[in-house]
Amino acid sequence: MRPLTEDESKTLFTKLTNYIGKNLIHLIDRKDEPYCFRLHKDRVYYVSESSMRLGSSIARPNLVSLGTCFGKFSKSGKFKLHISSLDYIAQYAKYKVWIKPNGEMPFLYGNHVVKAHLGRITEDTPEHQGLVVFSMSDVPLGFGVTARSTVDTRKMDPTSIIVFHQADVGEYLRDEDTLF
Amino acid sequence: MDVSNILASHAAKYQSVTVEKETSLDVDVGYLTVVDPNPIDEDSYKSNLEEHLQSLARDGIQSLLSSLFTLPTKSSDDGPLAQLPPPKIQLPRAKPLPKPKPPTKWEQFAAAKGIQKKRKDRKEWDEERQEWVNRWGKDGKNKQTEEQWITEVPLNADVDYDPRKVAREERKARVAKNEKQRQGNLARAQGPSSSVADTNPREQRKKEITKSLSSARISTASMGRFDKKLEGEKKIRGVKRKFDANEQPVEHEKNASLALLSKMESDAKKTRAAPPSGDGVVNVRKAVRFASKGQGGIALGRESSGGSTKRKQGAKRR
Structure with a gap:
């Protein structure tokens, strides 16, 4: 140490x-x-x-x-x-994204967040900005990096990736032996 | 007529110029100093201190002045001036004695061999001219061969043998050698400090060689593991990493972190200020990407000036 x-x-x-x-x-x-x-x-x-x-x-x-x-x-x-x-x-996060209940499971299995699952996102989030992923009931699920800025997301189709997955709470189970 | 009264009053007015003491006072006229070695008279000291001190001071000044008037004088515009003798009292030095200079290499050698130092005169006797000439410098004896108008050339000399040039080169070489030895003496006097090693070209070269040698030793297929070891070859030691102590106060660490953060912030600002990003309304990079359909500004320029069809096909495929 x-x-x-x-x-x-x-x-x-x-x-x-x-x-x-x-x-x-x-x-x-x-x-x-x-x-x-x-x-x-x-x-x-x-x-x-x-x-x-x-x-x-x-x-x-x-x-x-x-x-x-x-x-x-x-x-x-x-x-x-x-x-x-x-x-x-999560306590100090500047930018946040909330995902719909049907998107929680895919994210917790380590997938990226697609536009279809996007519930809310902080206004004027820039591109490639780190943010924290919340469920709709404000439970932090993990964090990721935005693929596009908030403005650009409007024109995209529902299957396109909005947030690249970085870490999620599912890792507590998946990577239990290497995480700590 | 009795004048004893008058005399007595006069004597009282002008106290005697002689000072009567058990032990005579030490007067050092050179420093204008008087030292009274007599023991203090306790009675007068206790009874009236002020008067006692005044009488002591008067005696001292009186003896100093009377000895001053015995000195030889010199007249000046401001009246006669006494000429003070050199002081007698030995004052201690204010500063420590200067350290002796470290001996040069020659001095060490001479001391070991018992060679006495000979002082050479600045002038030297010239037999031919029958006069004293400078050993070096203007019209120096060491430049005689270079300056004389005719010089003997050895029999077996080359065609282009220039005795003046040869003599000059020899002299210059002697000067250079002396300078080099002087520098060496200076460096030796400094001691083996790092600053000398940095400036000394010899030490620098040594360092370079050690560096290239050590890199050569690990530049084999096995990174030097299975090479033949030479006798007396030392193990290569790398630079040891150094970390802060774990036990230092957290306060220090916090301050260092905050300083680092503020430095990072200012750095980010600087780098952001460096590339001018236009007026900020239009994202130029994005505009170019959009207009060129993701192919970049160069492709856009080529297209606008009637580019090749090959490019366009490529764009369609995409």
């Missing part, structure tokens, strides 16, 4: 900024308790200071996980956001 280097922080922050924008400051500079990002076995954990101090006394091979896993660094140095970060991302 170690703090992130500057390059790693930069990669992580660019990824997070794509989803929550300037709200990232609220994650770093928290009012209630100091939180920090820690890297352990290529995974980035968002952990409170007290837990981090406790965890630092555990030997590296024995430490399985701590705090909230935000994602992992690939071998090539890219950062992949995991579904476990959804709690924080």
